[in-house]
Amino acid sequence: MKRKLFCVLLCAAMVSSLLAGCGGGGGSSSAAPATPASSASGDGGSAAPATDGGSGGKTYAIVTKAAGNPFNEKVAEGFQKVIEEQGGTCIVRHPEAATADAQVSVIQSLISQGVNSICIAANDENALQAALEEARDEGINICCVDSKVNKDSRQTFVNQAGVNEIGQCLMEAVYDISGGEGDWAILSATSQATNQNAWIEAMKTAMQDEKYSKLNLVEVAYGDDEPQKSTDQTQALLSKYPDLKVICAPTTVGINAAAKVLQDNQSPVKLTGLGLPSEMAEYIGDDDAHSCPYMYLWNPVDLGRLGAYTSVALVDGTITGATGDKFSAGDMGDYEVVAADDGGTEIILGAPFKFDPANINDWKDVY
Numbered sequence: 001m002k003r004k005l006f007c008v009l010l011c012a013a014m015v016s017s018l019l020a021g022c023g024g025g026g027g028s029s030s031a032a033p034a035t036p037a038s039s040a041s042g043d044g045g046s047a048a049p050a051t052d053g054g055s056g057g058k059t060y061a062i063v064t065k066a067a068g069n070p071f072n073e074k075v076a077e078g079f080q081k082v083i084e085e086q087g088g089t090c091i092v093r094h095p096e097a098a099t100a101d102a103q104v105s106v107i108q109s110l111i112s113q114g115v116n117s118i119c120i121a122a123n124d125e126n127a128l129q130a131a132l133e134e135a136r137d138e139g140i141n142i143c144c145v146d147s148k149v150n151k152d153s154r155q156t157f158v159n160q161a162g163v164n165e166i167g168q169c170l171m172e173a174v175y176d177i178s179g180g181e182g183d184w185a186i187l188s189a190t191s192q193a194t195n196q197n198a199w200i201e202a203m204k205t206a207m208q209d210e211k212y213s214k215l216n217l218v219e220v221a222y223g224d225d226e227p228q229k230s231t232d233q234t235q236a237l238l239s240k241y242p243d244l245k246v247i248c249a250p251t252t253v254g255i256n257a258a259a260k261v262l263q264d265n266q267s268p269v270k271l272t273g274l275g276l277p278s279e280m281a282e283y284i285g286d287d288d289a290h291s292c293p294y295m296y297l298w299n300p301v302d303l304g305r306l307g308a309y310t311s312v313a314l315v316d317g318t319i320t321g322a323t324g325d326k327f328s329a330g331d332m333g334d335y336e337v338v339a340a341d342d343g344g345t346e347i348i349l350g351a352p353f354k355f356d357p358a359n360i361n362d363w364k365d366v367y
């Protein structure tokens with residue numbers, strides 16, 4: 001630890017002398033400016049070494065799944081806002097690709113910067129373990145947001161909503177929109193995404209109920225949270241399954257791409273899933289002209305904010321991530337760490353929210 005403290009102080013001195021004369025401190029009281037949410041990506045973000053002091057002197061990193069995804073940007077925006085309100089320094093990293101390898105390099109660079117905490121939306125449940133254990137050995141606090149790593153690689157997980165709750169909502173939507181029978185498909189994100197895989201498993205479990213016995217899940221396709229690949233995968237589903245009735249895309253990137261394909265082609269295939277109101281407003285409607293009757297999501301900015309309050313509580317020692325730990329998330333209220341299905345712990349933001357033709361206009365400018 002002494003060696004680490006020496007390195008951190010040395011780095012801080014080097015960075016502040018390098019930055020002297022660059023002008024503008026980004027509003028941060030730290031020698032190193034906070035990395036703006038919009039400019040950081042991959043390993044290219046600026047160094048912001050941890051310094052001693054109250055929670056205000058600490059450095060908090062958020063690592064999203066990948067760059068170029070508006071959902072991830074909203075989560076990072078909420079995270080950064082809270083960290084800066086608390087007087088901390090925020091580092092935002094959007095890896096170049098939604099892969100574990102890209103996140104491992106980001107984690108390694110954050111370890112060498114000596115951050116106090118990393119809040120990560122994992123691209124893989126197990127493949128980040130070695131890098132995150134190395135971070136823990138250096139005293140860095142680890143929580144997940146949106147998509148978790150296994151229980152041994154994290155202290156806790158800020159989950160948007162209960163996994164079974166999301167699976168049940170989506171399954172019910174497929175049932176309702178299809179009229180209770182026929183072929184349907186899932187268009188997911190990457191095949192390794194922990195959150196989408198958990199929701200898909202929850203849908204499959206829900207599907208075992210006799211009520212859903214006339215529904216036939218023909219394929220789970222992966223658009224990798226890339227707009228073009230998601231578009232191609234939607235087109236492939238349409239040509240492979242002529243009797244397809246519904247596509248469920250539990251990813252904001254996938255649902256947006258699929259909505260466009262279906263609506264532009266005036267396809268009779270209907271869509272539901274998890275989408276950003278700002279991206280989906282033009283596709284939501286009850287009539288033949290719209291591809292998506294309704295969908296679900298939660299507030300991604302609040303998800304990021306809760307990730308930040310959790311990170312601060314871990315760093316200042318209010319919580320360790322154990323079941324029963326309680327902390328205040330400012331104007332969001334009080335939260336409690338609860339047991340998660342995998343034997344680790346989680347903090348649940350709230351319930352999924354339904355966006356339909358009656359309320360979509362109220363939300364499309366919000367997120």
Ligand code: RAM
Pocket residue numbers: 065069071072121146147189193195225250251252253274275
């Ligand atoms: C995409 C990402 C993210 C997921 C949302 C619903 O933006 O895959 O992880 O939570 O969709």
